[in-house]
Amino acid sequence: MRTATHNLSVAGVIAAKDLRAELRGRQAVTSTLFLAAVTMLIFGFALGPDEDRLAVAGPGLLWLAIILSGILAVGRLHHLETDDGAFELLGLYPISRTGIYLGKALGGLAAMLVIGALVLPLTVILFAVDVASAVPGLLLVIALGSIGFAAVGTLYAGLTVRLRAREVLLPLLLLPVVAPLLLAAVSATALLLAGDPFGELPAWLQLLAGYDLAMLLAGGLTYGLALEE
Amino acid sequence: MATRVLGIGAVVAVAGATAFSLFVVPADLNQGEPQRIMYLHVASAWFAYLSFVITAVASIWWLVRRDPRADAVALAGAEVGVVFTASTIWAGMMWGRPVWGTFWDWGDPRLTTTAVLLALYIGYLLIRRLTDEPVRRATRAAVVGIIAAIDIPVVHFSVIWWRGLHQGPTFGDPEHVLNPAAPSQFVAALLLMLGAFSLAWLWLMLKRYRLARLEWDAEDAVRRSGLTGLAAASEPGS
Amino acid sequence: MNVSDVVFVISAYGVILGAIAIYAFTLIRRLRRAQQAADELEETPNPAP
Numbered sequence: 001m002r003t004a005t006h007n008l009s010v011a012g013v014i015a016a017k018d019l020r021a022e023l024r025g026r027q028a029v030t031s032t033l034f035l036a037a038v039t040m041l042i043f044g045f046a047l048g049p050d051e052d053r054l055a056v057a058g059p060g061l062l063w064l065a066i067i068l069s070g071i072l073a074v075g076r077l078h079h080l081e082t083d084d085g086a087f088e089l090l091g092l093y094p095i096s097r098t099g100i101y102l103g104k105a106l107g108g109l110a111a112m113l114v115i116g117a118l119v120l121p122l123t124v125i126l127f128a129v130d131v132a133s134a135v136p137g138l139l140l141v142i143a144l145g146s147i148g149f150a151a152v153g154t155l156y157a158g159l160t161v162r163l164r165a166r167e168v169l170l171p172l173l174l175l176p177v178v179a180p181l182l183l184a185a186v187s188a189t190a191l192l193l194a195g196d197p198f199g200e201l202p203a204w205l206q207l208l209a210g211y212d213l214a215m216l217l218a219g220g221l222t223y224g225l226a227l228e229e
Numbered sequence: 230m231a232t233r234v235l236g237i238g239a240v241v242a243v244a245g246a247t248a249f250s251l252f253v254v255p256a257d258l259n260q261g262e263p264q265r266i267m268y269l270h271v272a273s274a275w276f277a278y279l280s281f282v283i284t285a286v287a288s289i290w291w292l293v294r295r296d297p298r299a300d301a302v303a304l305a306g307a308e309v310g311v312v313f314t315a316s317t318i319w320a321g322m323m324w325g326r327p328v329w330g331t332f333w334d335w336g337d338p339r340l341t342t343t344a345v346l347l348a349l350y351i352g353y354l355l356i357r358r359l360t361d362e363p364v365r366r367a368t369r370a371a372v373v374g375i376i377a378a379i380d381i382p383v384v385h386f387s388v389i390w391w392r393g394l395h396q397g398p399t400f401g402d403p404e405h406v407l408n409p410a411a412p413s414q415f416v417a418a419l420l421l422m423l424g425a426f427s428l429a430w431l432w433l434m435l436k437r438y439r440l441a442r443l444e445w446d447a448e449d450a451v452r453r454s455g456l457t458g459l460a461a462a463s464e465p466g467s
Numbered sequence: 468m469n470v471s472d473v474v475f476v477i478s479a480y481g482v483i484l485g486a487i488a489i490y491a492f493t494l495i496r497r498l499r500r501a502q503q504a505a506d507e508l509e510e511t512p513n514p515a516p
Contacts, residue, residue, distance in 0.1 A: 152376065159369050163359050172355060173373065176348035177380050180387040187391060200390075207387060214379050222372045225292065236491075247480060262472040266479040273483065312490050316483040323479035327472045429487060436494045443501035450508050 007099040014103025018077055019110070028076040029114065036069040036115050040122045051128050058129040059189035063182055065119045066112065066142070067149060071171050073111035074153035077104055078161040090227065097224025101154065105219065108150035108157075116142040134192040137201075141192065144208040145185035151215035152177055158226040184208045236432045242425035250418040257415075263327040268418050270320035272426040273313045274343070279430070280310030281350065285378035288371035300367035301441035303374055307353050309433045314347045338388040345384045349377040363448050 022029055043061045047054055054061075081090065090100060120138065123129050131138060156174050160166045188204040250268045257264035284306035290299035321340050322332045334340060353373045360366035 155372070155376070159372055160356065163356070165359050169352075169356060169359060173352040176345050176352060177376060179345045179348075180380065180383040183387045183391055203390060207383070207390070211383055214383070215376075218376055218379055222292070222375065225368050225372060243484065247484065251476070251480065262476050265476050269479060269483055312487060316486065319482055320479050323475045323482075327475050429491075433487075433491060433494065436491075436498060440494060440498050440501055443498070443505055447501065447504055447508070 003096065007096045007102060010095045010099025011102035011106055014100055015106040015110070018080070018104070018107040021080060022107075028073070028080075029111070032069050032073050032076065032111065033115065033118050035072060036065050036119050037122060039065040039068055040119065040126055044126055054127040055129050058123050058127040059186045059193065061127065062119055062123045062189060063145070063186050065122075066115055066145070067175075067178060067182060069115045069119075070108075070112050070146075070149050070153060071174055073115065074108045074150065074157040075161075075166070075170050077107050077111070077154070078157045079166075081161075097227060098220045100227070101158075101220055101223035104158070104223075105150045105154040105216070108154045109146055112146035112150055113143070116146060129193060131193065133195070137192040138189065140205070141185055141188045141208070144205065144212060145181060148181045148208060148212040148215055149178055151212060151219050155215070155219040155223050155226075158223050161226075181208065181211055184211070232432060232435050235428060235435070239425065239428035239432045242421075242428050246418070246421040246425035249421055254414045254418045260328050263324050266320050266324040268422040270317060270324060271419060272422040273316040273320060274339070275423065276426055276430040277310050277313035277317050277343070277346070280306040280313060280434075281346070281378065281381070282306075283434075284310065284350075284353075284374045288374035288378075291367055291371045292375075295364070295367075297363075297367075297445050298442070300363075300370070301438050301445065303367075303371065304357065304441045305434050305437035307350050307357075307370075307374065308437055309430065311347065311350050311354065312433070313430070314343060314350065317343050318347060336392045338385060338392060341388045342381070342385045346377075346381060349380060353377060363445055 040061065043057070043065070044054065047057055047061075120131070120142065124131055153174055156170060156177070160169045160173065163169055184204045184207045188201060188208065191201045191204065246268070250265050254265070256262050284303045287299045287303035287306060290296065291303060318340070321337075321343070325334060325337075325340070326332050353370060356373055357366055357370045360369055
């Protein structure tokens, strides 16, 4: 119980610190959001002006935009610290590694949710996807998908942050790992928009929740190793 | 010397199994000649998965014990596994084109899962290559190896459900090749190929393990001699 | 017998067995080189105390 409260308070401090840094600097949030918006625009050009085709591709494009910007977001949260050597100092503090992980993951989750909040309306506007009837479900899917992505993304960002080729390596490692998350999130989103005629939605939500849990657990157990070496 | 005997045995066995499945077994009545590819495909897939299981176990072993031998086993499993995974995909494509009519079938869970698998473990090998300091490299790689192993079953299930949703095309199912009702010669060819591949796989694993141990010792010796600091200093922030 | 079917069988066996053989040969070569380096290291006395 004590370790649990300790973990959570460390997580809170770390997340608050990152949030403060973001609000003060603000470049990371704006540039990440801008990337998400530009990605949506580019998808539109890639798939042509046929509105029906864009509507069908909508769920997939929504999630691709979230994930591509998410890679940038979780990477940024770690670059902030390595650039001035603060990451090593963080490892020296006698505080819970799991707490540090949870704090970083929380920051990543917040960034993902902000991205989702921008990309969802963009999907409606640009791709003529009608979401009116499915908003609560969509918010749940975006939340579940963001948790899973933040969980594994934070772990991998911590692993790669001190490598010279981190900009290439992070997406390279992350994209195949989040392949099932992408698949589940896109399927759930498409089902929600179609009204889930075959009742398949719960299975996808369970898969997402299971993925979130497994990655959070693995991240909490192993993230500290990246700090200690 | 024992590995030399094993190596020669593996070459003979693979040649024998290949000859048997190409010239002795009759062509399948439904699929014709391309069915012969399945022996190779199934054998590659088995040892690809076995390699990755070994990498996952060795990764945990490293994190618990920090034993350099565990790291060498994990590396051997990943590298040999990538070779066999790529073989599995190639064989699947060469079989799929004549039988299904396409090189790639997004509705087939095995093919799709294997593709993700290949990407996961190429990433594993890359993070190894990009980390210079041996202990750090082993730890980072171990985490990646464990995450990849957690990911495989999730990928598999998600792709199976995905197919259910999309009502994939009803082409011939490769599962039926392994049907126990198949004539004994087909089963014999598959068993022969599996046996031959087990020898080849074991030889490759042993050699890669030995090489990894030598490389570790060499790095260790460099570090202990006057050249220290180079490897550690090459990473920013260490 | 379909000729193009045979082409697929040959390319499957040829590429895969060939790739494994090439991998095996590179392993042998790398091992030999690593072994040589290890032997040389043993012959020269360790400069560090």
